Each structure stands twice: as structure tokens, then as C-alpha cells.
Amino acid sequence: MTLQNLDDIVAAQVPLILPDTCILLDILRSPRRDNVDARSVLSAKAIAEAVKLIGSVGSVVASQVCDELSDNRGRVRQETEDGLRKLQIELQRIDGWSGALGVNGQADLSHGLNAVSRCELILVDWVDASLVAPTTDTLTGRAHRRMMQRATPARQGKDSFKDCLVVETYLTLAKELRVKGYTERIVFASSNTAEFIERPGSQLHADIAQEFAVVGIEYARALHEAAYRLGLNTQA
Numbered sequence: 001m002t003l004q005n006l007d008d009i010v011a012a013q014v015p016l017i018l019p020d021t022c023i024l025l026d027i028l029r030s031p032r033r034d035n036v037d038a039r040s041v042l043s044a045k046a047i048a049e050a051v052k053l054i055g056s057v058g059s060v061v062a063s064q065v066c067d068e069l070s071d072n073r074g075r076v077r078q079e080t081e082d083g084l085r086k087l088q089i090e091l092q093r094i095d096g097w098s099g100a101l102g103v104n105g106q107a108d109l110s111h112g113l114n115a116v117s118r119c120e121l122i123l124v125d126w127v128d129a130s131l132v133a134p135t136t137d138t139l140t141g142r143a144h145r146r147m148m149q150r151a152t153p154a155r156q157g158k159d160s161f162k163d164c165l166v167v168e169t170y171l172t173l174a175k176e177l178r179v180k181g182y183t184e185r186i187v188f189a190s191s192n193t194a195e196f197i198e199r200p201g202s203q204l205h206a207d208i209a210q211e212f213a214v215v216g217i218e219y220a221r222a223l224h225e226a227a228y229r230l231g232l233n234t235q236a
Contacts (some may be wrong), residue, residue, distance in 0.1 A: 005131065005189045006173075009058040010182045015230045016058040017047060018170045018217075019126075020163075020190040021068040024061075026223060027123045030080040031112070032087065035191065035222060041119065043227035048122050050232055052129035055231065057230050059130035062169040064162055066132060069123075077120060084112050099228050142168040150210035152194035165194060167208070174215035186217045189226040197221070 003009050009016060009152045025165060027044045029036050050057035073190060083161070091107035098105060143165035147154045153167060154160035174186050196204055196219065204219055220226035 003058050010180045018188045021065050022192040023189040028076045030083040040223045043223040046232040046234045048126040048147040061130040062133050062166045063135045064165045078101045152205040189220040
């Protein structure tokens with residue numbers, strides 16, 4: 001049961017996730033990365049099923065995020081597949097080395113390569129079942145101001161317009177939902193911690209923490225944290 005519009009989300013009073021590009025692409029990234037494991041993929045699967053099949057979670061994706069996914073999804077999938085193939089070659093070399101020493105064994109990663117397409121399907125299911133928040137002239141103007149003021153996630157010396165546009169889109173959406181009477185959890189999910197988290201430490205930058213608090217947005221920095229905040233069971 002896919003929720004068709006914002007009024008459906010308000011009426012259903014189900015938790016809502018607002019993902020950025022980084023967190024969505026994490027579904028497709030290589031399991032050789034520290035933040036990609038069984039827990040992360042089970043969490044992504046639970047979220048996608050809750051959004052697409054059950055309707056127990058709402059999802060809205062900023063139009064800017066959709067554009068970035070279109071630009072980067074193929075590249076990230078290729079990087080994952082290339083990394084796994086490279087690892088397979090390394091393991092074969094180790095097999096030959098150990099075999100020369102009389103210690104025989106054979107490693108096979110073909111199942112890992114076959115799993116990449118399943119990861120992509122989870123990503124597609126989640127995004128296709130989500131509502132899309134369009135980019136407007138007003139949001140574009142706010143994003144430019146945010147970048148010029150160096151408000152999180154903007155940083156000096158970096159073109160942060162796209163990140164700022166995503167944040168402004170979600171802040172505006174959350175405010176609109178609260179005005180409509182929506183009282184459930186809203187979770188902004190981004191693994192782009194370099195832009196959002198204080199260093200050293202693990203807290204959101206104070207400026208955006210305050211903005212999120214005003215409209216009742218919670219922050220999740222990983223897929224498993226997002227699933228937890230949404231109240232989902234991520235057991236296999």
C-alpha cells in the first residue's frame with residue numbers, strides 16, 4: 001500500500017523518512033566498505049518493504065536527490081562490481097600461494113557479484129514507491145542563501161548548493177506536514193556525516209539541530225539507525 005500524497009501520510013500518521021543521495025547510494029555500495037554489511041542491507045530492505053508493500057512508513061525524496069541518483073547510480077554499481085572482481089582476483093592469488101605451500105582451498109565471490117542486482121532492486125523499490133518533493137524557485141533561493149551564509153551543510157571552499165537544496169526541501173516539507181496536523185516521527189537520513197556532524201564529537205551542528213528541532217526532524221546517519229528510528233524490525 002503506497003501512500004499517494006502528503007494528505008495520505010497525514011491521515012495515516014505513519015513515520016516518515018527523508019533520505020539524501022548518500023544514504024540511498026549506500027544500499028548499492030561495496031560490502032568492502034566499513035559501513036556496508038548485513039545489518040545495513042537488512043535495514044534498507046525493511047525500509048523499502050515498509051514503504052512499498054506495507055505502507056507503515058512514508059517516504060519523500062527531494063527532486064534534487066532523484067537527479068543525483070540518476071547521475072550516480074550506474075557509477076556506484078560499477079564501482080561495487082569492480083571492487084568485488086578485484087577482491088576475487090586477490091583471493092585467487094592467495095589460493096595459488098597457499099596451494100604452493102600445500103595448504104589447499106578455493107575462495108569464490110560469484111555469489112557476491114550476483115547480490116549486487118538485488119541491492120539495486122531494493123534501492124529502486126524504495127525510491128519508486130516514494131513521493132517526490134519538487135524543486136521550486138523559492139527553494140532554490142533559500143538554498144543559495146543557505147550556501148552564502150555557510151549554514152549546515154554548506155562549507156567554505158565547497159559548492160554546497162545541491163546539499164543545501166535538499167535540506168531546504170525537507171525543512172519546508174516538514175513544516176508543511178506539521179501545519180497539516182502530522183504528529184509522527186520525521187527522520188532525515190544522511191550518511192554524509194562530514195557535513196552534518198560536529199568534529200570532534202557525534203552531535204549535529206548546532207544550527208541545523210535547532211532547525212530540525214523546530215519542525216520535529218530526527219537525524220539518522222546510517223541505514224540501521226534510520227530503520228531503528230522508524231520502529232522497523234530488521235532481523236533476517
